[in-house]
Amino acid sequence: MNTDQNLLTLKNCIGTTASYPLHSRTHTLKTFGDSQTSCFVKREDELGFGISGFKIRKYSSLIPHLLANKIKEAILIGGAYSNNIVGLTQLLIENSIQPTLFLHGDTQTKKIGNFLLTSLMVPNDSIHWVSRDEWPNVQEIAALYAKKRSKQTMIIPEGASVAESLPGALTLALDIVNNEVQLGKAFDHIFIDSGTGMMACATILAFAWLKKTTNFHVVLMAEEEREFLETLSDLKTQFESLIGAQMKWPFVKEKLKLYRPHVGRAFGSTNKTIFDEIRRIARTEGFLTDPVYSVKLFLESRRIITNEKIKGNCLIIHSGGGLTLMGFQDQLSQGV
Numbered sequence: 001m002n003t004d005q006n007l008l009t010l011k012n013c014i015g016t017t018a019s020y021p022l023h024s025r026t027h028t029l030k031t032f033g034d035s036q037t038s039c040f041v042k043r044e045d046e047l048g049f050g051i052s053g054f055k056i057r058k059y060s061s062l063i064p065h066l067l068a069n070k071i072k073e074a075i076l077i078g079g080a081y082s083n084n085i086v087g088l089t090q091l092l093i094e095n096s097i098q099p100t101l102f103l104h105g106d107t108q109t110k111k112i113g114n115f116l117l118t119s120l121m122v123p124n125d126s127i128h129w130v131s132r133d134e135w136p137n138v139q140e141i142a143a144l145y146a147k148k149r150s151k152q153t154m155i156i157p158e159g160a161s162v163a164e165s166l167p168g169a170l171t172l173a174l175d176i177v178n179n180e181v182q183l184g185k186a187f188d189h190i191f192i193d194s195g196t197g198m199m200a201c202a203t204i205l206a207f208a209w210l211k212k213t214t215n216f217h218v219v220l221m222a223e224e225e226r227e228f229l230e231t232l233s234d235l236k237t238q239f240e241s242l243i244g245a246q247m248k249w250p251f252v253k254e255k256l257k258l259y260r261p262h263v264g265r266a267f268g269s270t271n272k273t274i275f276d277e278i279r280r281i282a283r284t285e286g287f288l289t290d291p292v293y294s295v296k297l298f299l300e301s302r303r304i305i306t307n308e309k310i311k312g313n314c315l316i317i318h319s320g321g322g323l324t325l326m327g328f329q330d331q332l333s334q335g336v
């Protein structure tokens with residue numbers, strides 16, 4: 001099969017998604033790259049104010065699934081400051097699906113940042129706190145709760161990384177292909193961040209299906225390499241059943257590199273370098289980044305491009321997450 005046919009098959013398999021904004025632009029970066037390396041940013045942050053770019057793509061197939069299955073209550077699992085919790089809650093309320101939250105923490109959790117915004121939408125009696133000791137069993141705790149409900153429920157795990165989000169997640173790859181057509185250039189290297197890994201894996205799988213030779217540099221914010229490769233293998237199976245074809249494995253080995261951030265290695269950890277870079281990018285490039293995902297990706301991309309002497313067209317994907325900044329006002333106001 002030629003690649004045009006593969007593109008058509010991919011589009012057909014994604015099917016109809018909710019009419020959320022799913023096209024983001026790319027533009028050049030001024031302070032990354034050099035005469036032999038052109039760097040571009042894909043502005044997924046521009047897809048929404050309240051919902052991060054990556055997440056709205058997943059929801060574009062997840063929400064239609066919830067509606068088609070007449071789900072009346074969604075049980076969300078995640079951290080108190082999660083982008084997924086604050087994002088998905090908005091669409092659930094819009095669609096008259098009751099959000100019930102199982103959050104990592106306790107009633108003393110500070111109402112700042114994303115949790116402050118979540119608490120504007122969800123009353124206390126719909127929030128169940130799960131302590132650190134109980135957290136490994138949170139799935140069972142949520143399942144026990146779901147069993148007792150008379151309404152039609154669905155449990156949605158961390159990051160909304162469920163099979164029903166995969167078609168929506170795949171729209172990122174299609175949109176990058178659109179960007180390439182618009183720019184009249186192909187990207188040689190793509191830099192992308194990873195939480196649960198769903199967005200990065202979906203994009204890698206779609207590119208492999210389209211027989212593209214792009215190199216992927218994935219910065220793992222929350223996981224080890226082994227966990228990411230397990231996710232890639234699981235999603236490959238899901239992708240193949242969606243597309244109705246098998247793909248050769250390992251199709252991406254020499255095209256895929258995984259990294260942990262050198263600055264702020266632990267998920268959610270921050271330091272002065274991170275806040276300095278947020279300020280630097282804001283002043284030189286003119287956009288805002290967040291301390292949990294995007295700024296770490298930009299810091300790491302610069303390091304990789306320099307150390308590995310990367311040449312050609314590079315695309316750094318700004319995944320969004322700007323609301324997180326609200327929770328870091330003290331750190332941001334120092335050294336201004």
Ligand SMILES: *Cc1c(COP(=O)(O)O)cnc(C)c1O
Pocket residue numbers: 052054055083084159161193194195196197198199200293294319320321322
């Ligand atoms: C959720 C999220 C990610 C990670 O997406 P995964 O599919 O979980 O890997 C990256 N950036 C932002 C801003 C996010 O909200």
